[in-house]
Amino acid sequence: MTEAAGLLDPHLTVGTAPAGREKLGLRGVSRHFGAVHALDRIDASIPEGAFVTLIGPSGCGKSTLFNILAGLLEPDPGGSVALDGMVVPPGGLLGRVAFMPQRxxxxxxxxxxxxxxxxxxxxxxxxxxxxxxxxxxxxxxxxxxxxxxxxxxxxxxxxxxxxxxxxxxxxRDVMLLDEPFGALDALTRSLMQRWLLDIWSRYRRTIVFITHDIDEAIFLADRVLVMGARPGRIRMDRAIDLPRPRAAALITAPEFTAIKRELLEVLEEESLKTFQAGQR
Ligand SMILES: Nc1ncnc2c1ncn2[C@@H]1O[C@H](COP(=O)(O)OP(=O)(O)O)[C@@H](O)[C@H]1O
Ligand SMILES: [Mg+2]
CATH class of the missing domain: 1.10.8 (Helicase, Ruva Protein; domain 3)
Incomplete structure (x- = not known):
């Protein structure tokens, strides 16, 4: 199934908006903090009504990207964020998306x-x-x-x-969540994931959900964006075409584990890079 096919699911369309329309776009978004190169030319397109998860090793720039999408931080000059097809001027994003910070x-x-x-x-x-x-x-x-x-x-x-x-x-139409279930035990976490999917299907928002839990990233998503070791880039943009509604047992299904293996390969490689960089 192609990426676009997932968007044809009536479950995912919002109001009368045409399916697959871009809600949020990142165009060449980089960010430095002094000598630290946190994000490197990130391009991504988040479709209206989609549930997109963002996963990557610790320190790869997930929260930096979150802050940029929330309007709390500006990208380096040359990069931009577009909302509803319009490039947002500096300082213009704050208040236009709902967000829940990591803490x-x-x-x-x-x-x-x-x-x-x-x-x-x-x-x-x-x-x-x-x-x-x-x-x-x-x-x-x-x-x-x-x-x-x-x-x-x-x-x-x-x-x-x-x-x-x-x-x-x-x-707001867009919700950003930075590891909202990170501190919960596994059982509560799994319950909360199913609950969130149910809420999402009723309240219909475009969600960008950050996590470092691979099962969670796949279980929730229409699309998973895998970020690489610093400087953060999108290493993989994987459509998740598993049917909805999703039951807890899905994470043991062969379709699920096949996707997980694919993602793990990229994540392992990237985590190793982070580890090696730390050894130097
Ligand atoms: N305000 C800041 N000032 C300096 N360095 C920062 C700041 N915010 C993040 N960084 C650095 O940018 C990198 C990415 O951090 P972050 O976005 O928090 O990663 P993640 O959320 O993926 O763990 C890290 O090396 C971090 O130390
Ligand atoms: Mg973080």
């Missing part, structure tokens, strides 16, 4: 509901309105009955769902 802290003195509405509130949405919406969403996020609890009263998985609800409540 998205909940405020301990705010209730579940008030943590969830934080981003919307900062954006100027009336608190009452935001709270009403959050109350409705709480059930979908597995938080019904916990709206007035405080973060320290919740399990790790629940805290992540509050942080995710905050990101969904910041109502």
């Amino acid at each position: 998205d802290l909940l405020l301990p003195w705010r209730s579940v509901l008030d943590n969830a509405i934080l981003a919307a509130e900062v954006q100027g949405q009336p608190k009452k309105e935001a709270r009403a919406l959050a109350r409705e969403m709480a059930r979908d996020f597995g938080l019904a009955g916990f709206e007035d609890h405080f973060p320290q009263q919740l399990s790790g998985g629940m805290r992540q769902r509050v942080a995710l609800m905050r990101t969904f409540l910041f109502d």
Whole structure:
């Protein structure tokens, strides 16, 4: 199946937009931090409504790319990010995409509901309105009955769902998630992955999801972008045409392991480079 074929799945199209239209584009995005060359001429095209995962060895520039897509960081001159086919001028991306940073802290003195509405509130949405919406969403996020609890009263998985609800409540077409399940145990993580796919199919957003877990990268995605050792580049852009909805047992299916083997080969090579660079 070609990349485009995956996009014809009605599950993945958003509203009335034509399937496969580019939502987010990276054009020659590089980034230096002094002498550190973090990203090197990244080109990527993220289709509207797609679930794209980004995987790569630690230190390869995933969070740097995330920050650029979130509008928190500018690429080096010459590179650009396009949103809905329009190149975004410097400083123009912030606020146009919803994002959840790698360490998205909940405020301990705010209730579940008030943590969830934080981003919307900062954006100027009336608190009452935001709270009403959050109350409705709480059930979908597995938080019904916990709206007035405080973060320290919740399990790790629940805290992540509050942080995710905050990101969904910041109502944008594009959502960026930087290793949102990184701190969870394997079982909770697997539950959360299936839950996120279900939420995604109902709320319909374009998602860019960063992870260093290969099973997670494949299980969630329409497309996996594999990043290489620093300076970060896209080493592989693999369409994942496994059928949806996806069940937990999928990760043991031969189609799945075949893809995993392909990705592992690239990742191993890249991780080895990172390791060798560290030995020098
Ligand atoms: N603000 C910064 N200042 C200096 N170096 C940075 C900064 N942010 C990231 N780096 C460097 O850029 C490289 C990529 O980092 P990062 O994007 O965090 O990688 P990843 O998220 O893939 O682990 C690393 O070598 C890191 O030390
Ligand atoms: Mg990171």
